[in-house]
Amino acid sequence: MEKRKPHHSLERIKATFSTTSALRITKTALSCAAALDITLEDIVAIIQAITPKAFYKSMTSQQSSTVWQDVYHVPWCQTVLYVKFTTDAEGYLVISLKEK
Numbered sequence: 001m002e003k004r005k006p007h008h009s010l011e012r013i014k015a016t017f018s019t020t021s022a023l024r025i026t027k028t029a030l031s032c033a034a035a036l037d038i039t040l041e042d043i044v045a046i047i048q049a050i051t052p053k054a055f056y057k058s059m060t061s062q063q064s065s066t067v068w069q070d071v072y073h074v075p076w077c078q079t080v081l082y083v084k085f086t087t088d089a090e091g092y093l094v095i096s097l098k099e100k
Contacts, residue, residue, distance in 0.1 A: 007058040007068035008092070010050060013085055016092045017047045025094040032098040038076075043097065046081065050074055061086065073100055 017023055020040040025033075033043060054072040061067040069086045084096035 001065060002057050002059045004057060006052075006055050006070050008070050008085055008087065010052060010055070010070075013070075013092050014048055014050065017044060017094070020044055023094065024090065024092065025097070029094050029097040032096070036079075036081075036099060038097070042076075043094070046074055046076055046083065046097075047094075049076075050083070069095065071096075 020043075023040060023043060025043065033039075038046070050072050054074050056071040056073050058068050058070050061069055067086060069084050072083045072085075074081045074083050080100040082096060082098050082100040083094070086093055086095050
C-alpha cells in the first residue's frame with residue numbers, strides 16, 4: 001500500500017538523528033552510503049537538510065502491511081539520494097540511503 005502523505009514526523013526524525021552517535025542505520029544503507037563516499041557526518045547533514053518538499057511517498061513494508069516507510073528524494077552534491085525511514089521497537093531507523 002502507498003500514500004502521498006508522510007506517515008512519520010520529519011521533525012521528529014530530524015531531532016532523533018541530530019548526531020552521528022544517535023544514528024540508527026541498516027548495514028545495507030551504510031554500505032550504500034560508503035560506496036558514495038558519504039560519511040556518518042554527511043548522513044546527519046543529509047537528514048538535517050531534508051525538507052517536506054523532498055517527500056516522495058509512504059509505503060508499507062513487504063513483510064508487513066502495518067509497518068510504514070517514508071521515502072524522500074534528497075539532493076546531495078551532484079546527485080539525488082533515495083532516503084527511506086521506518087520505525088521499529090527501538091525507534092526511528094534509516095533503512096535506505098542510495099543514489100536515486
